[in-house]
Amino acid sequence: MSKSRGQSLTRPNNRPITQPLKQPSQQRSRVTVQAILEAAIHIFDEFGYAAGTTSRIASRAGVSIGSLYQYFPNKDSILTALAEQHLAEGLALSVNLLETLRTTSQALEPVLHDIVGHMIALHEHNPGLHRLLYEEGLLPAQLRQTAKQAEQFLIEEVARCLSQRADVAVVADRQMQAYFVVHAIEHFTHRLVIDQAPVEFQLRGKSELVGMLQRYLQA
Amino acid sequence: MSKSRGQSLTRPNNRPITQPLKQPSQQRSRVTVQAILEAAIHIFDEFGYAAGTTSRIASRAGVSIGSLYQYFPNKDSILTALAEQHLAEGLALSVNLLETLRTTSQALEPVLHDIVGHMIALHEHNPGLHRLLYEEGLLPAQLRQTAKQAEQFLIEEVARCLSQRADVAVVADRQMQAYFVVHAIEHFTHRLVIDQAPVEFQLRGKSELVGMLQRYLQA
Amino acid sequence: MSKSRGQSLTRPNNRPITQPLKQPSQQRSRVTVQAILEAAIHIFDEFGYAAGTTSRIASRAGVSIGSLYQYFPNKDSILTALAEQHLAEGLALSVNLLETLRTTSQALEPVLHDIVGHMIALHEHNPGLHRLLYEEGLLPAQLRQTAKQAEQFLIEEVARCLSQRADVAVVADRQMQAYFVVHAIEHFTHRLVIDQAPVEFQLRGKSELVGMLQRYLQA
Amino acid sequence: MSKSRGQSLTRPNNRPITQPLKQPSQQRSRVTVQAILEAAIHIFDEFGYAAGTTSRIASRAGVSIGSLYQYFPNKDSILTALAEQHLAEGLALSVNLLETLRTTSQALEPVLHDIVGHMIALHEHNPGLHRLLYEEGLLPAQLRQTAKQAEQFLIEEVARCLSQRADVAVVADRQMQAYFVVHAIEHFTHRLVIDQAPVEFQLRGKSELVGMLQRYLQA
DNA sequence: AATGAATGAGGCTTCATTCAT
DNA sequence: TATGAATGAAGCCTCATTCAT
Incomplete structure (x- = not known):
């Protein structure tokens, strides 16, 4: 670090x-x-x-x-605190969104739109900081471990969620599918924010992300 | 820097x-x-x-x-040299792969497999370094610019390629689709390599990536 | 600085x-x-x-x-601070001495003696440092500029002073005369101090400097 | 050489x-x-x-x-060689000029003009280098010693010369007078050259130097 | 508890000099 | 003998951290 x-x-x-x-x-x-x-x-x-x-x-x-x-106690601990905070916020948000996904009667597309919108909002401010946080090399092993666990938990939740929805295709490797969903959202969300793309591009990107996920997931 | x-x-x-x-x-x-x-x-x-x-x-x-x-002349220039090298290799490889994609008579799936396989190979060694290189913040503005241009060039090539293939769906925003293909490959390729996942996971991931791309692209 | x-x-x-x-x-x-x-x-x-x-x-x-x-902030700034200090001291001393020269009723010779004595005292300590300070190449442009301005100011004051005294010859190029007076004092003062000559030599030198100035200036 | x-x-x-x-x-x-x-x-x-x-x-x-x-053998030796060269040239020139001063039937003023003119010419090129050479701190002790000896020799020659001329005042401390003549020429010559003054200023300075010396020396 | 002066290990970089070819 | 690659001591400076007040 x-x-x-x-x-x-x-x-x-x-x-x-x-x-x-x-x-x-x-x-x-x-x-x-x-x-x-x-x-x-x-x-x-x-x-x-x-x-x-x-x-x-x-x-x-x-x-x-x-x-x-x-x-x-030292400089690292400040970044760690920030990371923990971000991690907690992200997890809380994700749990909320999943809850919606699980309980809503809406079609896939609007729900995905909602999810993506929220994730973008989460990273919208201080993109430079978020870049740092995802340079995992900087974070102490312990926190990295924690983040992995949170991600794993999230992936499992997503997997369960996807399995429950009738409009999502049945697939052989549900875990991996969930992994891809989580990472695709995370990654493109970051990209759109970090690259500081113009609003127009960001909107197109958001639509495309939703579109990609839909095609990827739909039954 | x-x-x-x-x-x-x-x-x-x-x-x-x-x-x-x-x-x-x-x-x-x-x-x-x-x-x-x-x-x-x-x-x-x-x-x-x-x-x-x-x-x-x-x-x-x-x-x-x-x-x-x-x-x-200074520490930065070493990283820059490495980045330039990687950029050149990546671009050369991509151009090759696109050539294949354009001229082959194979179905989409095996070609995508091939592409993904090569991209993984490109990043397989020294994942830590590749993380660095993608933390664009470290690279001098000029090289970042160059990298962006290379990416843009690549995206346009991919877009053209996709448009030419009969087995790829016709879409409204081809540029954005190409952007997503390029980034999805780049990102998951990195992830699989950087996370140092076990071979078994990596194989599943590779398949899933191909699968995702196929569903995303197919007509 | x-x-x-x-x-x-x-x-x-x-x-x-x-x-x-x-x-x-x-x-x-x-x-x-x-x-x-x-x-x-x-x-x-x-x-x-x-x-x-x-x-x-x-x-x-x-x-x-x-x-x-x-x-x-850096090594230069230390030398600069020293130079500023010396410049300020030198200017203050000079102004004082000129005041005396202008207002005294004494003859030229004792006043010159006094001036030279004070200037020697100013450089007596740390001659090596003063050599440095006069190697103007080392000082930042801005301070050099300031020093030049101070010198110019001093020269003009001296010129005015000389013009006012009845026992100083009327000359065509008063500015240049003042320039020579200022530099002669500065230079020989330095020499006597820097050369670390024995006291006896220094005393003879001091007298000679006064003598030279007197012959140079007298009506 | x-x-x-x-x-x-x-x-x-x-x-x-x-x-x-x-x-x-x-x-x-x-x-x-x-x-x-x-x-x-x-x-x-x-x-x-x-x-x-x-x-x-x-x-x-x-x-x-x-x-x-x-x-x-090392960097210093290059500067030393340059210094030796300059010293030799300066001494040779001085000896020549003194010879003229001793044997000429001209008045003091034109001879002084000639001397000053030659000394300026000697330093005219590469003023930065000459500043270096006079930063005696840089030169090895031995050469500094040599330079002192050369100067001493020169001073004595000048003293003898001055004593022989009828149009030069008889003074008590001839050695010191010669010391002042040598240094005044050396110093103002340097100043005019090193300060890179405009030609007009340089001409005025040259005249003033001659004037000062004349007043200083004349019977 | 708060302050900010003090500390010093350690990083980057330069350049006089040596040495293999 | 000429070349220029290689060397490494030593300089400047930063900044996380400690400590006296």
Whole structure:
């Protein structure tokens, strides 16, 4: 994760050093932590990880560098916190959307449209940051593991969902199909956002994604 | 990517810094340059860009740090050279494959299998490096531009190809379809390789990718 | 150029300034900056610019290299700060001396003696550094410009002064005469100091300089 | 040219490391050495000593870096050779001019004009280089010593000369007077050339220098 | 708790010099 | 002897992190 300071590359393992030193138990602390995370989002988004220095983050957050280190044991832990946050949001959103997919009486196409729309919205802001988060190399092994598990859980949910819908074709390898659905959405969603394509292109892309999924899935 | 290192009093000389300093005119130098590039592939693959230090590269290449800088004006230029190489290989391969797609009398499915197989082979080695190369943020603007152009060229070729085949559905937005084909192949190809999935998973994934493309494209 | 000397402009909480309550932190930085400048004087004096490395300076100042770069953005800026300081001192001294020359009722000779004496005193310490400062090639263009302007200002003042004194000959090219006076004083003053001549020689030199100026100027 | 005649002015015995490794005994070698020195003049003049790298010099001279080191044991020795050359030329010129001064029947003023004119001509080309040469800190102690001796010799000659002329005032400290004459000429000559003043200014300066010397010296 | 000055390991890069061909 | 590739010590500078106040 951190570039030259070697640590993250060689971290054997014991206490995951990416966990906040203390739980912000008081209101004031919570505000500070939020300010730091907020600042980090913008700084990483704008400068990338290597050039997004801790002092830049502290300064943008309006706190001293000392305070930053009171709540985050090191730079990595800030990115990790952001990643965890994004992961949680993504998972929550996905669960919601799946719930809809499972319970709705709508046709496939409008539901997919809805799903894709929400996923785009999720990444719309701070594309630079999201690029970082998906450079998995930067994230500590543990979080990567967690993300994988979340993805696996999601894939299984999607698989179950697809199996339940009558308008989705019966296929031999449902797991893999779900894997492709999840990744296709994730990837093209990112692309459209990260490439900062013009709105017109983004709209066409969104339609095409839905179209591709539909053809891929339909009975 | 790079930063400027002061020194204004002593160095009045600023030259575009991503271009090799000299053409390796002799056999010996060519060997050295090759060794450096070779080493850089492995170092970047293993450590990532930030932690893949120039001295690590030089050391892995079995040359002195001075030799490295005799052929590459700075660290960036090494990654750039690698990227250029990969870009050229990828483009050449793609052009070949498209040629096949255009001229073959085979059905869509076996051709797609062939294409996917070759693209996987292209990224099979040094997945870490390929992750880097696709983190476009690291590459200099000029090369990014070039890569975009190459991609655009490819997309247009693919679009033309698809239009010519009778077994591919006629669609309204052929460009976007081609964009999705290119990116789907690129992305899943990367995923399968980067995730270092077990062979069995990789085979299933390959089939699924072909399947998805076929359903997406077929008339 | 040195970045923030962090005093008056950066005071974070503006309490009524009736009470000093000097922030110990500011005091501390000021001491550090002073130590660095002090050390730089001696290091440049002894080693010259090229061999006067930043780490030598930091080490002589008793601070870490990081601290040095907290207050000076690069090596150049240290020399620049020194030059600015010397320039300011020199100008202030010159203005003072000219004031005397203009208002005194003394004869030319004792006044010249006084002037020369003060100018020697100004350069007496760290002659090596002063040699550096006059190697204008090292100084950034902007400061060189400033120095030229200061010199020009001084020359004009001198010219005016000379015109006003009855015991100074009327000449055609007063500007040039002033130029020669300023440079003669500057140069021989440097020489006597830099050559590290024995005291006896220095005294003879001082007399001769006064004598030369007198003959040059007298009505 | 510089070296072989180095006897009279220079060192006693032990070969200093600033002397060419071999006497260029053949025509080809002599040409190479000349090319290197010629190139060094321009390179040092343009880039200064620190940034005037040996490879730049070799390249400008049209020889390989290896060849350069065949004739000069290190970088310093190149500057030293240049300095020796300049010293010798300066001394020769001075001796000539003094001869004129001693034997001519002309008045002081035209002779001074002539002297100053020649000294300016001596420094007119490559002012940057001459600045370097007078940054005595760069020159090895031995050569500095030699230069001092040459200067001392010159001063004594000038002193003798001045004493012999009827139109020069009789003074108490003739040595010091000669010292001032030599340095005044040297310094203002440099200034006018190094400052790259416009021609008009240079002409005025030349006249003023002559005028100052005349007033300084005249009976 | 908050502040921000101080630290120093370590990265990138240069260039005088050596050496194999 | 000429060439130019190779060497590596040493310089400048950054920035994550610590610590005194």
